[in-house]
Amino acid sequence: MGLIADFRSDLRFYRKMNPQKGFIGLLLDRPFLICANYRLGFWACRLTKPVVGTVMRAVYVMTNLIVSTMTGADIRSGAVIGQRFNVHTSFGIMIADGVVIGDDCRIYTGVCVVNKANFRHEGQPRIGNNVTLGVGCKIIGGITVGDSAVVGANAVVLHDVPPYHMAVGVPAQNKPLPQDWAELQAAELAELAT
Numbered sequence: 001m002g003l004i005a006d007f008r009s010d011l012r013f014y015r016k017m018n019p020q021k022g023f024i025g026l027l028l029d030r031p032f033l034i035c036a037n038y039r040l041g042f043w044a045c046r047l048t049k050p051v052v053g054t055v056m057r058a059v060y061v062m063t064n065l066i067v068s069t070m071t072g073a074d075i076r077s078g079a080v081i082g083q084r085f086n087v088h089t090s091f092g093i094m095i096a097d098g099v100v101i102g103d104d105c106r107i108y109t110g111v112c113v114v115n116k117a118n119f120r121h122e123g124q125p126r127i128g129n130n131v132t133l134g135v136g137c138k139i140i141g142g143i144t145v146g147d148s149a150v151v152g153a154n155a156v157v158l159h160d161v162p163p164y165h166m167a168v169g170v171p172a173q174n175k176p177l178p179q180d181w182a183e184l185q186a187a188e189l190a191e192l193a194t
Helices: 003-017 023-027 030-044 050-071 181-193
Strands: 112-114 138-140 165-168 173-176
Touching: 003 023, 003 030, 023 030, 030 050
Parallel strands: 112 138
Antiparallel strands: 165 173
16 A cells, blocks of 8 residues: 555544544544554655655654654664554554554554664564553564454563464463454454445
8 A cells, every 4th residue: 555545544543433523633633643653654754755765754853753752662663563553542652664554453551562682673572453452561573473362461471472362471471362352353343444
């Protein structure tokens, strides 16, 4: 998708999430601003035309400074984030370059998804589709979180999380989610996709 198509998709999604907000209120809403700023950065940092690319990257640096100061979220333009990315609450979010996050994911305040702290940018986390990252959870290094998984509040994930499992505790332990979890999630996603 292109930048405009991504903006429109995010705008439609956040309008469904917040039907009571007007158009201007939605554009100034922190979660939408975070997503829009990330999409701008992702697009600008991949432009190959020298003059346009330089100008758009400069615009992104300024918007990123404003949005990250205003929202407390730092989502790097080198991350790859899928559609319908739901930033529920924004302060303290950190998503590093190289992180891959699938479609239909939810993220809460204080979430940290980063590579290993060895100054070599090794071990980027990979987050599947329809994953919920709870308040204050930490995912560090080459961890894979499977589709429809949940990472609980303040969990520190040191091992892969299989699909349809919940990671809770410090260090996080994987527990299977209830059998009807997949059906409930599928119904919720179908409602948001229409």
